[in-house]
Amino acid sequence: MAERKRALLQGNEAVVEGAIAAGMRFFAGYPITPSTEIAEGCAKRLPEVGGRFIQMEDELASMAAVIGASVTGTKSMTATSGPGFSLKQENIGYAALAEIPCVIVDVQRQGPSTGLPTSPSQGDYMQARWGTHGDHPVIAVSPSSVQETYEETIRCFNLAERYRVPVILLMDEIVGHMREGIEMMSPEEITVLDRLVKEDPEQAAMPYDIVPGEYVPRITPFGEGIYYNITGLLHDNWGFPSTSPVKNNRQTTRIMNKIIKNAEQIEKYETDGVDDCDTLIVSFGGTARSAEAAITIARENDYKVGLFRPVTVWPFPEKALSEICDHVKNIIVAELNFGQMTLEVERIAKGRCEVTHIGKVNGTILKPNEIYRLIREVSR
Amino acid sequence: MPSTLIEKYIRESHLPHIWCAGCGNGTIMRDVIQAIDNLGLDKKDVVIVSGIGCSARAAGYMNFNSIHTTHGRAIAFATGIKMAKPHMKVIVLTGDGDAAAIGGNHLIHAARRNIDLTVVVFNNSIYGMTGGQFSPTTPTGEFATTAPYGSIDPNFDIPELARAAGATYTARGTTYHVPQTIKLIENAIAHDGFSIVECVTTCPTYYGRKNKKGDAVKMLEYQRDNSVSVAKAKTMTAEELKGKIVFGELYVDNEKPEYTKEYEKIIEIAGGRSDE
Numbered sequence: 001m002a003e004r005k006r007a008l009l010q011g012n013e014a015v016v017e018g019a020i021a022a023g024m025r026f027f028a029g030y031p032i033t034p035s036t037e038i039a040e041g042c043a044k045r046l047p048e049v050g051g052r053f054i055q056m057e058d059e060l061a062s063m064a065a066v067i068g069a070s071v072t073g074t075k076s077m078t079a080t081s082g083p084g085f086s087l088k089q090e091n092i093g094y095a096a097l098a099e100i101p102c103v104i105v106d107v108q109r110q111g112p113s114t115g116l117p118t119s120p121s122q123g124d125y126m127q128a129r130w131g132t133h134g135d136h137p138v139i140a141v142s143p144s145s146v147q148e149t150y151e152e153t154i155r156c157f158n159l160a161e162r163y164r165v166p167v168i169l170l171m172d173e174i175v176g177h178m179r180e181g182i183e184m185m186s187p188e189e190i191t192v193l194d195r196l197v198k199e200d201p202e203q204a205a206m207p208y209d210i211v212p213g214e215y216v217p218r219i220t221p222f223g224e225g226i227y228y229n230i231t232g233l234l235h236d237n238w239g240f241p242s243t244s245p246v247k248n249n250r251q252t253t254r255i256m257n258k259i260i261k262n263a264e265q266i267e268k269y270e271t272d273g274v275d276d277c278d279t280l281i282v283s284f285g286g287t288a289r290s291a292e293a294a295i296t297i298a299r300e301n302d303y304k305v306g307l308f309r310p311v312t313v314w315p316f317p318e319k320a321l322s323e324i325c326d327h328v329k330n331i332i333v334a335e336l337n338f339g340q341m342t343l344e345v346e347r348i349a350k351g352r353c354e355v356t357h358i359g360k361v362n363g364t365i366l367k368p369n370e371i372y373r374l375i376r377e378v379s380r
Numbered sequence: 381m382p383s384t385l386i387e388k389y390i391r392e393s394h395l396p397h398i399w400c401a402g403c404g405n406g407t408i409m410r411d412v413i414q415a416i417d418n419l420g421l422d423k424k425d426v427v428i429v430s431g432i433g434c435s436a437r438a439a440g441y442m443n444f445n446s447i448h449t450t451h452g453r454a455i456a457f458a459t460g461i462k463m464a465k466p467h468m469k470v471i472v473l474t475g476d477g478d479a480a481a482i483g484g485n486h487l488i489h490a491a492r493r494n495i496d497l498t499v500v501v502f503n504n505s506i507y508g509m510t511g512g513q514f515s516p517t518t519p520t521g522e523f524a525t526t527a528p529y530g531s532i533d534p535n536f537d538i539p540e541l542a543r544a545a546g547a548t549y550t551a552r553g554t555t556y557h558v559p560q561t562i563k564l565i566e567n568a569i570a571h572d573g574f575s576i577v578e579c580v581t582t583c584p585t586y587y588g589r590k591n592k593k594g595d596a597v598k599m600l601e602y603q604r605d606n607s608v609s610v611a612k613a614k615t616m617t618a619e620e621l622k623g624k625i626v627f628g629e630l631y632v633d634n635e636k637p638e639y640t641k642e643y644e645k646i647i648e649i650a651g652g653r654s655d656e
């Protein structure tokens with residue numbers, strides 16, 4: 001095995017390294033705390049590997065430029081935080097409908113509007129799923145450590161290419177600014193998926209015609225002599241606008257189904273001690289670190305507590321959680337918001353166990369003993 | 381010869397187009413295609429990018445790498461395409477609302493960078509697609525569905541706006557002056573830097589009807605009778621130029637560095653290897 005490089009990195013820096021390792025060669029962004037180190041890192045690192053960086057005039061433009069670069073076959077990314085994430089939404093929907101692979105990093109900060117720019121939050125969880133208008137597919141991934149950030153960034157690019165969807169790397173200020181020692185994989189160890197295309201030029205000229213048995217179109221990038229149209233209007237297999245109810249239904253259903261039918265390949269989660277626990281903590285991103293510490297304290301005090309940590313947060317790993325719901329008494333959802341993932345957990349639990357939310361919206365993190373206190377309370 | 385142009389460049393299976401009878405959009409689309417053909421560009425390297433509007437629908441009829449984007453954002457999409465593949469010729473087709481209202485910020489920043497894009501503005505002085513609301517180029521005092529008492533909004537001079545922002549090629553054509561407009565678009569595409577050609581066009585359906593400009597023929601006659609060339613305009617006073625359409629090459633600067641070429645230097649300084 002080739003040697004791995006060790007480094008002390010911040011989560012945001014790990015995003016840059018992971019993205020470059022995955023083949024990202026274009027970044028467009030607009031500065032915003034707490035994500036700015038990603039743009040700064042890309043400005044420095046991309047030209048070193050022959051890639052290109054541009055600071056755009058705003059987030060609308062950044063998202064547009066990322067999609068533009070991606071249609072030429074260039075792996076592309078943008079990074080932002082709440083206010084900028086809101087501005088990107090229309091074009092994220094464009095990428096979802098036109099099926100253009102891209103990665104959007106949202107390093108969450110507290111509050112609506114300008115909120116608390118330097119404080120952590122997980123308040124964009126629902127926005128990551130439903131931020132843009134209309135029914136649309138999306139994948140969102142939320143890492144809990146710097147090492148995981150590096151590895152999950154690579155996976156985000158692979159998911160974007162494989163399913164031709166915008167993939168949201170849903171970070172939070174905790175992980176974005178946390179510094180940890182990590183191991184960077186050698187190029188031979190990294191799986192990098194590239195865009196699938198159709199061999200036959202006549203077939204390729206019909207980019208949205210799906211190969212039987214597949215859900216994802218194989219689209220030849222611009223510049224290779226295959227001429228077709230891309231549009232954000234509902235379209236036919238040629239990529240040409242269509243108002244046919246039959247075609248429109250087929251397209252809208254397929255783009256949802258490509259995620260639903262492949263959910264198990266997309267889902268990722270970690271569990272700890274779930275087989276014989278009475279209380280289950282569901283937590284993700286930076287908050288899961290507090291949850292893990294709370295579980296350690298609880299176990300030292302003889303409470304039977306398990307952890308369910310979704311890494312892919314959209315689609316939510318539903319089946320895996322549902323199985324656990326059959327035997328636990330209580331679920332505590334620990335997240336830095338008013339209870340967003342909690343809604344998803346309640347939906348899956350379907351009343352089989354008690355679901356309690358613990359959160360915070362004041363710009364500070366959830367502390368382990370706060371979660372531990374609730375574990376004791378619900379166990380009574 | 382128009383027939384070979386159609387065969388070479390038009391997606392005939394997607395015709396008829398959506399435009400109204402008498403609309404000038406088809407004329408400008410043909411001008412763009414003729415300019416591309418005159419330059420002998422390799423289709424493989426040409427990308428047609430459009431925003432949203434009646435005019436933006438042109439992209440779908442043109443058999444190139446074509447992308448119809450979101451309202452106002454065509455220039456930003458085009459910037460990403462050009463950055464990723466600097467050897468490509470990226471041509472943006474956009475309406476006056478698309479380019480100068482919702483997309484105004486992208487227009488001025490692309491001009492400031494002097495990135496090598498060619499922007500063709502289909503200026504019909506109205507929002508056609510949404511049914512006749514006033515746009516940033518509707519002359520003050522004229523009527524629109526959202527200006528039922530006459531517009532109080534001053535209007536933009538788009539080429540002048542782009543020039544002030546840093547564009548290095550600006551021009552204006554009309555749907556009446558076809559050969560001249562083709563040449564302007566040709567020069568714009570050949571220009572290495574941000575170029576913009578405003579094409580004054582007719583929307584008899586909304587702008588024409590709301591402002592009693594007559595049918596399409598009348599509107600073209602208006603263009604003929606009220607246009608003056610850049611050379612002639614130089615001999616006229618500001619008073620005489622009021623209400624006139626000044627057409628031709630308005631501004632050319634061949635000195636300002638082009639953005640993607642400057643970025644190639646960054647790659648070199650950083651020690652990277654460009655695949656361009």
Ligand SMILES: Cc1ncc(C[n+]2csc(CCOP(=O)(O)OP(=O)(O)O)c2C)c(N)n1
Nearest residue numbers: 432433434435451475476477478507508509
């Ligand atoms: C974000 C957004 N806002 C509004 C619209 C509705 N809309 C579609 S086209 C258009 C105006 C088009 O006018 P213009 O750009 O001048 O093009 P024309 O139709 O006249 O060619 C508007 C407002 C939209 N599609 N997207």
Ligand code: SF4
Nearest residue numbers: 399400403434508583
């Ligand atoms: S509404 Fe106006 S701009 Fe639109 S197609 Fe009709 S004439 Fe052309």
